[in-house]
Every structure is written in C-alpha cells, then in structure tokens.
Amino acid sequence: MADQIVYIALLIIALSIGISMFRFVKGPSIPDRVVAFDTAGIISISVIVVLAHSFGRLIYVDVALVYGLLSFIGVLVAARYLDRGL
Amino acid sequence: MKLPSIILRVMQHWLVPLLVVVSLFLLLRGHDEPGGGFAGGLMAAAAVILVALAETPTEARRLLRLHPTTLIALGLLVALVAGLIGPLTGKAFLTAVWLKADVGLFYFKAGTPLLFDIGVYLVVVGAVSTFALEIEEAAPLAPDRTGATPAKTDSVEGGAPSKS
16 A cells, blocks of 8 residues: 555656656746756655655655755755846 | 845745754764765855855855855864874874763764864865855846846835836
8 A cells, every 4th residue: 555655656746747847848938947947856855755765765854855955045046147147 | 235035035044054953963973874074064055155145245254254265274174183193092094083982861972083074074165165155256246237127126125116
C-alpha cells in the first residue's frame, strides 16, 4: 500500500514538473521562464523528500531543507539581474 | 536612494538568522555526517548575499563585522593551527587528534577536524562574500537607466502615481 502511494506521488510530481517545463520552454518573456524554473526547483524538493522516504535515507531530508532555503536566493538574484543588470 | 521592496526586507529579518543557524548546524556535524565547513560556509555566504540584496552592501559589511579578506586570513590561520596540533602530540602534520568526554546526557567529541572545518568555513564565507559584495557594489544602485521602472514602483509605494 505504501508503495502505491509513493508511485502515485511520483506520478503527480512528474506531471507537475512537465507542466512547469512546458511554461519554461514556451514562456513568452524571461520572467515567465524564471518563475517556471523556480517552480520546477520547488517541485524537485518534493522529489528529494519522496526519494528519502522510499530509500529510507533520512539524511536526504536535510538536502531538501538546504535546497529549499537556497533556491529562493537564486531566484532573487535572477530577479535583481533582470531589474538592474549585473 | 530607493530601497528594495518591503516584502523582501521584512522576510530578510526572518530568513537570515535561519540561514546562519542551519549553516552552523551543517558545520558542527560535518565530520561525521554530510555537511562540513564548505557547505556551511556557502550557506552563511548566502545569508550575506541576501542582506546585500534586501538592504545594501554596506549593511552586509557591517553585519560581517570583519572585512571579508580578514576572514579569509583568519580561516587559513585556524586551519594551520589545526594542522600543527598533530606534530605537538608526536604524530605527522594534520593528524586528527580527538577529545572525547562523557558529560552526563551528552557525548562530547571535538577534535582537530572540527577546527579545520571552522577554518574552511571562515575562508569560504570570506571568499564568497568578497565576490558577491564587490559585484553588488559595482552595479548601478538605482534603476535609472530605463525610464519605465521608477514610475511603476512609485505608484506601488506612494499611492498616487507620479508624473514621470
């Protein structure tokens, strides 16, 4: 039963990464692409957590935590670059 | 000069302590589990970058207390001291010397690898903040090169849209 739940979660995650990648490729403007990239990054945090559960490695949750804190700053720097230039 | 958005500045007050705590956590457990001085130092440098973006680079330098180059030198000195403790006990350079103690509830364990990691942490914080702060200070401070951006932010902050 727990395996099925993990498979369903991975399916939903794959679907949402596909949707955000669609916006990343199609997005008419650059901010659209930045937001799509950030969305894909946040979804990949959930990938890490699901893999931490299914591999039984609790240490991966820390990776997800650190990535969640740092992906925010990456998008911030991208937004600042689009606003003012390097 | 115009400061960045209020949302970012309020959020920075909550996020910077969190980033520093997690970076110290990564540093302190680094010799036994994933983490260590390099990863922790990068997180602390991310906190410095966040302050430089949300406030000003000057504010980030004030929070660092020491000049970033001083931090690099201090880190190298700490790493050198960690390496020299090995020869003092009659072993080779950079040999790990551990201090273990059973203090009631806690099992205390510290040694020269931790000291070396602290040195790496200081070097990484100093180097990355040097890069980031120099780039940020060289950048133009206000978005005055494009005519459209100031008018938009004025209408958001001040209520009445200005004439420009």
